[in-house]
Amino acid sequence: MSIDASKKIRIVVVDDSALIRSLLTTIINEAPDMEVVATASDPIVARERIRETNPDMITLDVEMPRMDGLEFLRRLMRLRPTPVLMISSLTQSGSETTLSALELGAVDFLPKPTLDISNTMQTYADDIRDKIRMVAAARVRRPALFAAIPATTAPRLAPALLRQNAIIAVGASTGGTDAIKEFLDKLPANSPPVMIVQHMPEGFTLSFAKRLDKLCAMHVKEAEDGEPLLRGTAYIAPGHSHMRLGKGGQGFVICLDQSAAVNRHRPAVDVLFASIASLAAPQTVAVIMTGMGKDGAQGMLQLRRAGATTFAQDEASCVVYGMPREAVAQGAAMHVCPLSQLAERVMDCLRLPHDKGGH
Numbered sequence: 001m002s003i004d005a006s007k008k009i010r011i012v013v014v015d016d017s018a019l020i021r022s023l024l025t026t027i028i029n030e031a032p033d034m035e036v037v038a039t040a041s042d043p044i045v046a047r048e049r050i051r052e053t054n055p056d057m058i059t060l061d062v063e064m065p066r067m068d069g070l071e072f073l074r075r076l077m078r079l080r081p082t083p084v085l086m087i088s089s090l091t092q093s094g095s096e097t098t099l100s101a102l103e104l105g106a107v108d109f110l111p112k113p114t115l116d117i118s119n120t121m122q123t124y125a126d127d128i129r130d131k132i133r134m135v136a137a138a139r140v141r142r143p144a145l146f147a148a149i150p151a152t153t154a155p156r157l158a159p160a161l162l163r164q165n166a167i168i169a170v171g172a173s174t175g176g177t178d179a180i181k182e183f184l185d186k187l188p189a190n191s192p193p194v195m196i197v198q199h200m201p202e203g204f205t206l207s208f209a210k211r212l213d214k215l216c217a218m219h220v221k222e223a224e225d226g227e228p229l230l231r232g233t234a235y236i237a238p239g240h241s242h243m244r245l246g247k248g249g250q251g252f253v254i255c256l257d258q259s260a261a262v263n264r265h266r267p268a269v270d271v272l273f274a275s276i277a278s279l280a281a282p283q284t285v286a287v288i289m290t291g292m293g294k295d296g297a298q299g300m301l302q303l304r305r306a307g308a309t310t311f312a313q314d315e316a317s318c319v320v321y322g323m324p325r326e327a328v329a330q331g332a333a334m335h336v337c338p339l340s341q342l343a344e345r346v347m348d349c350l351r352l353p354h355d356k357g358g359h
Contacts, residue, residue, distance in 0.1 A: 009034040009136045012053060014046040015061040015087065023113060024059060024087070027125045034132055041065075043072035050080070057083040057136045060106070062097045070100055077105040081140040085131055087112050095207040102177045107135040107319060111201055134174060134292045138319050141178075163283040165252065166192035166350045167229070167245070169276055169303075171269030173199040173291025175319025179339055180289065181212060184234055186343035189217040192350060194234035195243065195254070195276070197269045199291065202239035209236040225256040237267035244275035252280065263295040269323070273299025281306030285346045288327045289339070290318035297323065300332035309349045310334045311342060 013024045013036055025036045037053040040046035042065050050058065058076075062069055076082060086109035088098040098109050108131055113124055168191070172179055176198045184194065200208060205222050212220040212234070223235040223243050229252040237243035238256065246255035255275075262268035269288070273296060276284050286303050288296045290313055304310045312324035312333035317340065327333045337345055 008032075009057065009132060010037045010053065010055045011035065011132065011136075012037060012046065012049050012055040012058045013039045014041075014043065014058060014064070015039075016041050016065050017061075020061070020087070020112065024128070027128050028132065030125070031129050034129065034136075043067040043069065046072070050076075050082070055082070057085065057132065059085045059087055059132075060101075061112075062086055062088045062094055062101065062109075070097065070104060073101055073104050073106060077140070081105070083107050083135045083138050083140055085110065085135045095204045098204065099177065099207055099211060103181075105141050107138045107140070108174045130292075134320055134322075138174065141319070163192075163350050163352065165280065165283050167252070167276060167280055167284045168192055168194040168346060168350075169272060169284055169286040170194060170196045170289065171272065171287070171291075171296040171299075171323065172197070172289035173293065173295065173320070173323060175290035177208060179313065179317075179319075181215060182339055183287070183289070183343050184212060184216045184218060184220065187216070187218055187234075187347070190232045191218055191234075191347070192231055193229040193252075194218070195223075195229075195237075195245065195272060196234060197237045197243060197267045197272050197296075199265050199267075199295070200239050205236050205239040212236075223254045223256065225254065227254050228252070229254060237272065240266070242267050242271040244271060245279050246275075247279060263293060265293075265295055269296030270299035273303050277302040277306045277308065281308040284308040285311070285349050287311045287313070287342060287346065288324050288333065289313045289342075290320055291323040292320045293322050294326040295323060297326040297330045297332050300327050301330050304332055304334060311345065312336050313342065314338050 013021050015021050021039045028034050028036050038049035040049045044066050084106040086098055086101050086106045088094045088109045089112050209220050209222040218234050220234045222238050241256040241258050244255040246253045262270050281303050286300055286308055300310050310333050312327045314336050315321040317338045
């Protein structure tokens with residue numbers, strides 16, 4: 001979906017809280033390039049408001065009365081695909097519902113503002129407006145594209161002849177939850193370790209890792225400080241910490257820290273990539289996937305210069321072609337390919353030369 005830059009982004013706000021509806025309306029209408037054209041207190045009212053106003057995008061509360069929020073989203077994406085920004089509570093049930101919403105086609109999500117947000121209201125307002133601009137211009141996925149991926153797509157075992165101490169490093173943001181799921185689902189159970197930074201708040205990364213662990217042949221977990229990097233395991237950086245590669249007595253380990261945000265993010269892709277560049281670039285394959293902004297491009301450039309193999313997801317398969325675009329623009333990405341081919345291409349790069357013919 002493309003948005004005319006000369007026109008305001010037209011938004012319908014759906015939330016059962018009158019206070020939140022009022023707050024979001026004020027934040028949105030203060031920006032010169034966007035406006036709230038209607039609000040709704042539940043999905044039933046929302047259907048009428050959407051029909052009447054034909055908005056460019058919708059902000060949607062996760063937990064809604066009168067109709068299940070996920071059922072509303074499922075119907076919306078089937079009958080009238082529209083960019084959706086979920087507004088979620090930072091609870092266990094809220095994170096599970098939000099992840100389900102992303103699988104159903106919602107573009108992105110933000111935590112709900114809290115009553116004590118006054119000190120950080122300007123930052124929150126800026127975040128909402130940034131997200132709205134990005135979501136309004138994002139590619140909305142049709143239901144056929146987010147159908148469940150058959151478990152049989154992943155080969156059972158990787159070939160034995162792989163680069164010694166091979167590592168796969170992945171960075172993603174908006175649209176990344178589905179992209180990472182498709183990528184990991186196509187990796188074998190004994191794949192080299194995968195280190196993943198997905199921009200996501202604290203609390204959501206654990207739920208995300210658990211969901212992936214049920215779907216993928218590899219073991220998927222939220223990363224812990226000091227744990228060894230093991231073959232057959234994918235590590236999701238926790239939403240509160242940067243993740244780096246470190247060296248332990250028996251091999252590589254994961255190091256977590258809560259140092260300052262980089263590119264406005266913690267965890268940041270640049271932090272992960274830069275740490276690998278200094279320790280293990282020649283045996284690493286790095287991938288930048290769909291996402292808004294520039295995080296990861298500089299780190300990927302360091303990786304490439306240090307001898308790593310680097311990939312960027314192509315524009316056609318991205319929900320938001322921001323991070324991959326920057327990696328390509330900076331000369332950091334050696335290869336650009338569709339999401340559907342990334343896992344196979346990465347594994348091909350990790351095979352030793354005399355094993356290239358065998359799978």
